[in-house]
Amino acid sequence: MKISMARRYRFAASHRLHNPKWSAEANRQLYGKCNSPHGHGHNYVVEATFTGHVEPGTGMIANLAELDPFVEREVLEAFDHKYLNEEVEEFQNVVPTTENLAREVFRRLATFPGARLERVRIEETSKNSFEYSGKE
Amino acid sequence: MEGQGVSGGKLMIRITRKVEFSAAHFYHNPNLSAEENRRIFGKSNNPRGHGHNYVLEVTVAGEPDPETGMVLDLKELKEILQREVVERMDHKHLNYEVPELAGKIPTCENIAAVIWGLLEPKIKQGKLDRVRLYESADLFADCTADSSDGLGFAGGRA
Numbered sequence: 001m002k003i004s005m006a007r008r009y010r011f012a013a014s015h016r017l018h019n020p021k022w023s024a025e026a027n028r029q030l031y032g033k034c035n036s037p038h039g040h041g042h043n044y045v046v047e048a049t050f051t052g053h054v055e056p057g058t059g060m061i062a063n064l065a066e067l068d069p070f071v072e073r074e075v076l077e078a079f080d081h082k083y084l085n086e087e088v089e090e091f092q093n094v095v096p097t098t099e100n101l102a103r104e105v106f107r108r109l110a111t112f113p114g115a116r117l118e119r120v121r122i123e124e125t126s127k128n129s130f131e132y133s134g135k136e
Numbered sequence: 137m138e139g140q141g142v143s144g145g146k147l148m149i150r151i152t153r154k155v156e157f158s159a160a161h162f163y164h165n166p167n168l169s170a171e172e173n174r175r176i177f178g179k180s181n182n183p184r185g186h187g188h189n190y191v192l193e194v195t196v197a198g199e200p201d202p203e204t205g206m207v208l209d210l211k212e213l214k215e216i217l218q219r220e221v222v223e224r225m226d227h228k229h230l231n232y233e234v235p236e237l238a239g240k241i242p243t244c245e246n247i248a249a250v251i252w253g254l255l256e257p258k259i260k261q262g263k264l265d266r267v268r269l270y271e272s273a274d275l276f277a278d279c280t281a282d283s284s285d286g287l288g289f290a291g292g293r294a
Contacts, residue, residue, distance in 0.1 A: 001252055001279050005245055008274040049278075054249070057165055058176060059241030064275070065178045 004118055005061040006049040009071050011080035014041035015096040018085075039083055044098075045123040046075065046105055050115040062115035074108045098124040102132040110134065150265055151207050152195045155217045157226035160187040161242040164231075185229060190247075191270040192221060194255060197284070198262025208261035220254045244269055248277040 016039040017031040027035045034040070048071065050062045078088060084096040090104050106120040119133040162185045163177040173181045180186070194217060198207040224234055230242035236254065240246045248269040256264045265284045270276040 001249070001256075002282060003245055003249060004278045004280075006276050006278065054243075054245045057167070059163070059243035059246045061245055061277075063176060065176060 002051065003054060003061065004049050004051045005115075006047055007062075007064065007067060007071075009046045009048070009076060010043060011046070011076050012041060012043050013079050013082050013084050014039040015084040015091075016040070017095055017097060019095055039085065042124050044079075044101070046071075047119075047121040047123070048105075048109055048117065049119040049121075050112070051118045052115040062112065066114070067112065070112055071109065074111075075105055078108075098122050098128065098130045099132075102130045106132045106134055146199050148197055149200055149207050150195050150197045151210070151213075151262075152193050153210060153213050153217065154191060154193050155214075155222060156189060156191050157222050158187060158189050159225050159228050159230050160185040161230040162186065163241050163243065165241060185231070188271050190225075192217070192251065193266075193268040193270075194264070195266040195268075196259055196262040197265035197281075201261075208259070213259075216255065216258045220258060221251055224254075244271045244275060244277040248279050252279040 016036065017034040018027050019030075022030070050067075052061050054061055082088060084091050084101070086092075088096070088104075091100070094100050102120050102122045105122065106117065109120060110117045117134070119131055121129055121131045123129045162182055163180040164173050164183065165176075168176070194213070196208055196213065200207055224236070225247075228234060230237055230247065234242075234250075236250045237246065240250075248267050251269065252264070252267045255267065263281065263283075265281050267279040268276055
């Protein structure tokens with residue numbers, strides 16, 4: 001039997017799907033309304049799953065008293081109420097699709113000490129979710 | 137669904153049943169000082185306790201029986217969950233009233249592991265695949281069979 005622990009966090013941000021290598025027309029065709037020039041936004045939900053052993057002294061895989069401030073600092077402060085395309089350095093040259101966002105959130109959370117990040121799942125809306133587990 | 141659903145040419149199905157219970161708990165490690173307990177566990181260390189509405193999702197994997205079309209009788213699973221989990225934990229204080237948790241800090245991880253241990257020997261048809269215990273909508277623990285891909289309940293995926 002394996003055991004894991006998952007915690008969900010929320011942030012609200014805007015983005016625009018646009019690849020400057022292509023023409024305006026090609027962008028409109030590929031990204032549709034997500035290419036709308038001034039951006040649009042979502043309430044994102046980040047579900048982070050950690051594995052490891054359950055520390056007998058705390059009964060926990062990851063102590064929430066440490067994990068919550070870590071996620072706040074590494075992810076929520078950087079993304080919440082921001083325009084991802086312009087205010088997050090990693091998306092200056094990368095299209096901020098939720099696939100790429102999941103990869104970036106994984107990269108940031110993988111440095112959490114004491115537990116192994118197994119998976120990041122991001123809900124962009126209640127209908128769309130994206131998962132990344134660090135494997136290319 | 138690559139690699140899923142078919143095992144040795146046989147159809148593998150997962151079924152999930154959900155049940156809820158409400159219980160009290162608090163976190164305290166008697167080997168640590170009062171100050172250390174407060175630092176590590178924060179408000180969950182309040183000795184008067186606090187409570188949650190726990191939501192338990194239990195997933196059983198197996199092949200449907202050709203005669204009944206069922207992996208296992210859901211009514212039977214419902215009775216097992218009632219007997220093994222709800223009667224033991226519902227409206228109880230997990231620190232004091234559940235012998236299986238004695239000596240353990242009743243975190244979501246530890247409660248899920250105890251529930252796994254209670255259920256696994258009782259599932260006679262199919263195989264216990266996953267136990268997911270939600271303490272709140274934003275915190276849950278999963279116990280999964282070593283053979284499982286851990287995906288379990290499709291309804292959990294938006």
